[in-house]
Amino acid sequence: MAQADIQTVRTSKGQEIKVHTHLFINNEFVPGNGPLIETINPATEEVICSVHSADESDVNAAVKAAKTCFQSTWRKVSPSEKGRLINKLADLMERDKDEIAVLDALDNGKAFTVARDVDVTDSIACFRYFAGWADKIHGKTIDTTFDKLCYTRHEPLGVVGAVIPWNYPTMMAVWKFAPALAAGNTIVMKTSEITPLPLYKFAELVKEAGFPAGVVNIITGYGQTTGSYLGCHPDVSKMAFTGSTVTGRKIMESSASSNLKKLQLELGGKSAQIVCADADLASAATWACGGIFNNHGQSCNAGSRILVQEDVFDKFMELFIAETKKLVVGDPFDEDTFQGPQISKLQFDKIMNYIKIGQEEGAVLAHGGKRHGEKGYYIEPTILTHCKNNFRVMQEEIFGPVVAIATFKTIEEAIEMANDSEYGLAGGVYTSSLDTAITVSNEMQAGTVWVNCFDIFDQSTPFGGYKQSGFGKELGKYALQEYTQVKVVKIQRAGL
């Protein structure tokens, strides 16, 4: 049943690449015992190739490799050596940047230029950022009574499990790898079975960089099987999950019923972009456009609701629609493509259905709304206006290039509308008033608030949700807390 590890795949421009299709466990590519899973090219709807998936025995083998390596090897490697290895990995990613970006674009459908200049570039930066932290993870000494010495150690957790999504295949992996490794853990990562290819290329680099066998293990498989085995595994000390809120609940439940492993959940969002009458409207329109349409709307932090102050609605819409019209929808490998296809038929159908629902609820279709082209899961950037905050298209996460727009009279009303959501991942406000900027950013119930910008990320500022958008932080020093556990040691000098 095993197919050979190396398969040859082709992009739409005829470029041929060799890819791995086996599981990466203990620095080796091994065939999995789970079913072969086909990965589809969303631009052509055709099968790229099949990959091996992990069954329970494979998950056990991966966890065992990670556990053995942690106990016998990785925890004894000095922190600065760990930092050096992570930096080496970044160097190799830099060298092979194009190849990884091609696989991101082929498997996910995002534009190759975006994959190269955003996804892979930011991933490299993320590794370098956390490499620097490896030897700077400090405990404290804490004075209590005169006769004791008390101090804390911030120790690694051991084996960390990670389940990542398909929307940023390489970057979502690196956001987990970087802090986990810097903090001294070993890791078993399950990639999305929809986009397994880029990470297997990355796995080659792990071995080349010189990581001991078992530090990094990469498998793929379905969530309900492979993901569930990992989530329930008694030797996994922590699960880091990025994906839907529905699956996030299952991950939490599986922790509760297995070994109460520590959790980090990065879930959905319905982030509001508030456009005030005193904003620089042209600038706001440009930022807001990227805020929803970047990555084809397939971002947990997409600014998928825009709240526009009544007085400037017409002017803003004119500018916003003009910006939207400039977006080029096309083949991921065309140089000028901004937006490629949605990831799959399932997502395509879901998004098209929401466009229908929005109109049935009373929204006005101001732009787009249709499939683009005849082949591939392309959808036109779509704008629904005249929404009310209780519409399904204003409350439910669509995860596509569809924005729902409503108006407001006062800032207080806008804040209330923005906060009237189960989610709390991000939000934004466009204004020239310092007071408004501070009021809105203080009052918004969201993990990230952008002021006069949107969707900008830095390696050093934390990212993570309020409310049902999840808990725990990625990026920045805050992320290290997620991957360490605190031990306090109390040494007594005199007797009772």
Added chain:
Amino acid sequence: MSQFIVETDTPNGYKLKLQTGLFINNEFVAGSDSIDTINPATGKLIASVQAADKNDVHTAVKAAEAAFNGPWGKMSALDRAALMFKLADLIDRDNEELSQIETLDNGKGITFARLFDVKQIAISLRYFAGYADKVHGKVIDTEGALSYTRHEPIGVCGAIIPWNFPLMMLGWKLGPALATGNTCVVKTSELTPLSAYKVAQLVVEAGFPPGVVNIITGYGAVAGDALARHMDVHKIAFTGSTAVGRLIMKAAAESNLKKVTLELGGKSPNIIFDDCDLDQAVRWAHKGIFFNHGQTCCAGSRIYVQASIHDEFLKKFKEYTSQTKLGNPHDDDTFQGPQVSQTQFDRIMGFIDTGKKEGATCFMGGERWGNEGYFIEPTVFTNVKEDMSIVKDEIFGPVVTVSKFNGVEDVLSMALDTEYGLAAAVFTKDTARALDVSNRLKAGTVWVNCFNELDYNTPFGGFRQSGIGRENGEYALDNYIQVKTVKININRKP
């Protein structure tokens, strides 16, 4: 308010007026049911208290929410701190009354209640009050944008606390929750509801706005579950058994993915090397297991003694333990009172029985003490095997196992063979060994040449299935805030 006051005397004649209503929005109100709370020293009823159901929990959460969105949310940190300091002062003022109630309801020796339990809640409140205006975010350098973080309160925080240290556990939750600007709904254990209601009276006297602190009691499966599932509670802190900890996490998953911290069970190993100060080790080991009648999550319930001193240790331990004074918890010199309830008593006696059946030697104790109340003799098992249930399972009573070991490797493999990871200890004079062993032990607290030393400012919490999160010290603040990143554009282009 006075309709829920029950007058009673302690066995030593101290007169009490016990408050038994649910404390919601600064008022004492009726619940939907009532629960009897028993004096564990006599097995007799103290009083019936009002019990909360799902609707009462909802009322309390709404009160807490209104307070958060209202006066509490707008209050300056200094003013919040002032109220917490005032509450601490009132608790100190009423130390005697609180101690009497705590001892009556829980059965712990009154000297411990006075000098430890009641003092600790005041200490937690003062310590965290001092943090109220020191909850800092950061400014983080990013090119072309001003980026900063805010450490914001979460809103309504739920807490479910146990019966083993009723007041101290209340302080461990209220301290950091209030200091960071949250409001609280605390469900006390239905076994020990009384002392928290006295604190509730002091909350009113201190001048807290209504709804900031709400204290209710009820059954875990009813009131606790309702709190863990409530959609407007965005954080739950639970201290109790690992089995219930799972249910709390499950309830959070099924409801609104509220943040969860868990402080669960333990089976902490106490490792005694032959180069220790043996007399000291004996005294600390005694405190390690018999303090609070073994009803401590971090109890040193497995003792491993290096072979060459094993027999001498046992001899001295037996001698020292024989002096333990059991008796009326209201007597000043009582060290060990009754276990908290009939159920706990039966459970512990069940373990003792199992230990004997499994073939361990009951070296001392092993029987009920006295004719009245839930007293159990301090009990020591020797000749145990690592896979016996008395070595593996948490007994939560005055029962300890003592095993022999040869060297570091073999004792570590025994000590680490557990699902728990709350605490551990090592006794040795050798610095290198102390540090090596403490590094290798998988526990949230490692004591070296002491045991059960808890300080309000060092973090406490479990590795593995002993829990998630840390209480006490600066670390506790993280449990009660959420981080928001704000990025203000200066000259970045889209």
